[in-house]
Amino acid sequence: MAKKETASIIGKLDQQNKRIKVNAFELDNEIVFEYFDKKVPADERDKTFLRALYIGVLAMMEDRLSSFLDKTSSDLGMELESLKKIFDMKQEVFFKTAVKGMIAENDIAEALKAYLESRSIKDEVSLSGTEKAQGDNKTGDIICKIDSSDNKTVAIECKFNKNVKLGDIKGYEVFNKTKQDTAWGQLIEADYNRGSKCSIIVFDKALADSSIINLTDNMAYIPQVGFVVIIDSQAGNYTNLAIAYMLARDIAIHSKQVDYDKDLLAIIITRIVKDVTEIQKIKTMVETNINNNKAILKMLEKCMMMVQFNEKYLLKFLKDGTLTKEDLFKFYTGEDMGEKYKLIEKEIEEMYA
Numbered sequence: 001m002a003k004k005e006t007a008s009i010i011g012k013l014d015q016q017n018k019r020i021k022v023n024a025f026e027l028d029n030e031i032v033f034e035y036f037d038k039k040v041p042a043d044e045r046d047k048t049f050l051r052a053l054y055i056g057v058l059a060m061m062e063d064r065l066s067s068f069l070d071k072t073s074s075d076l077g078m079e080l081e082s083l084k085k086i087f088d089m090k091q092e093v094f095f096k097t098a099v100k101g102m103i104a105e106n107d108i109a110e111a112l113k114a115y116l117e118s119r120s121i122k123d124e125v126s127l128s129g130t131e132k133a134q135g136d137n138k139t140g141d142i143i144c145k146i147d148s149s150d151n152k153t154v155a156i157e158c159k160f161n162k163n164v165k166l167g168d169i170k171g172y173e174v175f176n177k178t179k180q181d182t183a184w185g186q187l188i189e190a191d192y193n194r195g196s197k198c199s200i201i202v203f204d205k206a207l208a209d210s211s212i213i214n215l216t217d218n219m220a221y222i223p224q225v226g227f228v229v230i231i232d233s234q235a236g237n238y239t240n241l242a243i244a245y246m247l248a249r250d251i252a253i254h255s256k257q258v259d260y261d262k263d264l265l266a267i268i269i270t271r272i273v274k275d276v277t278e279i280q281k282i283k284t285m286v287e288t289n290i291n292n293n294k295a296i297l298k299m300l301e302k303c304m305m306m307v308q309f310n311e312k313y314l315l316k317f318l319k320d321g322t323l324t325k326e327d328l329f330k331f332y333t334g335e336d337m338g339e340k341y342k343l344i345e346k347e348i349e350e351m352y353a
Helices: 028-036 041-062 063-070 077-097 100-118 183-194 209-213 239-254 260-321 324-335 337-351
Strands: 010-014 019-022 124-127 142-145 154-158 198-204 219-222 226-231
Touching: 019 063, 041 077, 063 077, 100 124, 100 142, 100 154, 100 198, 100 239, 154 183, 154 239, 183 198, 183 226, 198 239, 219 260, 226 239, 239 260, 260 324, 260 337
Parallel strands: 154 198, 198 226
Antiparallel strands: 010 019, 124 142, 142 154, 219 226
């Protein structure tokens, strides 16, 4: 009896255009079904499926990731191993694939939503996706409706790309044949395209051009243009975005009610940004001191433990005139010093938590 052939999922590889054509198929997997059924809105399922495919292919390509985890499995618990795997995978995807743009937009939107919820602010934050607006373009990745109002919005553009320069109007070459995205251009275009009252452009600390870094290492306000913000997505630090959004929100709320002096506004915001930068520097110094103190305490505890441990075997040696092979082995390996130190190390960490 002839064996029944199974229909191929991959229909064709288009070598010329470097595209994959996929035949219609069904997947019988409870975990995947539960995730898409309960975690993913219907209008985001296609995009989420493509992200999952990118990540899965990358995981299969990167053998060194699994080999690293194999080598460290004896030192890491199962939970830490899983976290390490997720973190490494996220970094691989973030820096090596075209999907980093989508990941950036989603992460930024979710971080902003969480911040607003913590402050009980009822603004509506949503991804614009492929939706086009004025000028027939898609600039303005995230739209924030203040108190859910269509008339007062803040547009956020995410540019995790080192090729995007500041684009100061004083140095912008209008006759350049190759038009490149710039921070200035994207801010102005986002305002125009989305009809927003104020706009923000977000760069990642690891993926920002030197002209952006030179402008600010946190955030900056360009009068009548918008906010330039630098975040650290790999560290999960979106503090600068939250501060810039609250300032942009105030501008949007009062944009029609008060005919304010824009130059004076720039002076005030510049001072606020400066003070916030100083606060963050102080916070970093405090955190550094805490970490240094923890390291010092740990070293002191280690030294004290080893002094007591060595004294024990010295006294034994002075009493017996020698050490047995078992004694020598325990002295060499440190007996259970490692386990005892783990408990002390945990106490130190909890002390400064």
